[in-house]
Amino acid sequence: MSVSLFSGARGPEGDPSYAGARVVRDPVDPDLAALRSGDEAAFEALIGRYHGPMLRLAMTYVRDRGVAEDAVQETWLTCLRTIDRFQGRSSLKTWIFGILLNVARSRRRKESRILTFTSLFRREAGDDRGPTVGAGRFGGDSMWATRPDSWDNVPESRLLGRETIDQVKVAIEALPARQREVVILRDVAGFDADEVCTLLSISPANQRVRLHRGRASVRKVLEEYLK
Amino acid sequence: MTCREIVELMTDYLDGALSAGDRAKFEQHMGGCDGCRAYLAQLRATRMLMGRLADEPIPAPLRAELMNAFRSWRSS
Numbered sequence: 001m002s003v004s005l006f007s008g009a010r011g012p013e014g015d016p017s018y019a020g021a022r023v024v025r026d027p028v029d030p031d032l033a034a035l036r037s038g039d040e041a042a043f044e045a046l047i048g049r050y051h052g053p054m055l056r057l058a059m060t061y062v063r064d065r066g067v068a069e070d071a072v073q074e075t076w077l078t079c080l081r082t083i084d085r086f087q088g089r090s091s092l093k094t095w096i097f098g099i100l101l102n103v104a105r106s107r108r109r110k111e112s113r114i115l116t117f118t119s120l121f122r123r124e125a126g127d128d129r130g131p132t133v134g135a136g137r138f139g140g141d142s143m144w145a146t147r148p149d150s151w152d153n154v155p156e157s158r159l160l161g162r163e164t165i166d167q168v169k170v171a172i173e174a175l176p177a178r179q180r181e182v183v184i185l186r187d188v189a190g191f192d193a194d195e196v197c198t199l200l201s202i203s204p205a206n207q208r209v210r211l212h213r214g215r216a217s218v219r220k221v222l223e224e225y226l227k
Numbered sequence: 228m229t230c231r232e233i234v235e236l237m238t239d240y241l242d243g244a245l246s247a248g249d250r251a252k253f254e255q256h257m258g259g260c261d262g263c264r265a266y267l268a269q270l271r272a273t274r275m276l277m278g279r280l281a282d283e284p285i286p287a288p289l290r291a292e293l294m295n296a297f298r299s300w301r302s303s
Contacts, residue, residue: 052283142229144262212238
């Protein structure tokens with residue numbers, strides 16, 4: 001096997017079909033190396049960076065914010081306890097969020113024991129079918145009758161203001177759980193599509209349907225709010 | 228393609244999941260449709276705003292507890 005100094009010899013960057021890219025997974029994830037060496041500042045940065053996405057994801061499974069925070073805490077303790085066994089087959093981030101999913105799901109099972117029978121078997125409305133934009137928005141030719149407004153004219157202080165972010169929070173919390181978990185992993189936690197499929201054991205097509213419906217619902221809430 | 232069809236393909240488009248043929252039709256439509264361009268811009272803005280939820284600070288007591296756990300893990 002010859003060694004080339006040209007990085008191009010390692011195959012096109014970002015091409016997932018290039019097998020070498022999978023085999024030679026970055027051997028030194030800086031966060032992982034720092035954690036294993038006991039770097040306190042690195043751990044503090046990591047728990048700070050992932051807190052928002054982890055809390056939002058936990059709240060997909062448990063209703064109570066306190067219980068969700070407990071799940072985040074338990075996740076980190078589990079990570080510390082088992083990090084020596086982490087083999088780097090996924091990224092450190094995927095591994096951490098995978099643990100959180102397990103912890104949060106088991107918390108939900110405990111929570112649901114004290115919920116009523118009907119709430120336990122409640123079917124969730126608003127699934128994965130039907131158009132995401134109301135038929136009333138289109139004319140008989142299926143082209144826009146009422147065009148969406150451009151948000152370019154919304155002042156940045158309003159678009160990025162606390163109230164708008166609160167609207168986003170509420171809109172995400174109102175999504176069916178199946179959509180909510182995908183939206184949070186993709187758009188809040190910043191995972192890519194492949195990683196989300198792995199974490200949730202779902203197909204790429206299903207992942208996209210749930211993401212699309214979730215985003216469309218949040219967009220609709222924002223459209224009303226920013227009018 | 229109609230606007231009604233296009234809006235349902237936007238996430239597939241953003242994820243690069245459209246076939247070459249559909250992608251070409253999609254982009255052709257977008258080139259001539261202000262409404263669909265505005266809708267796609269709104270979806271992108273929605274995604275960006277959802278990303279802002281990641282900024283939530285960790286509560287000080289939780290951080291303190293985790294840092295203690297880390298120190299005792301390190302010394303064990």
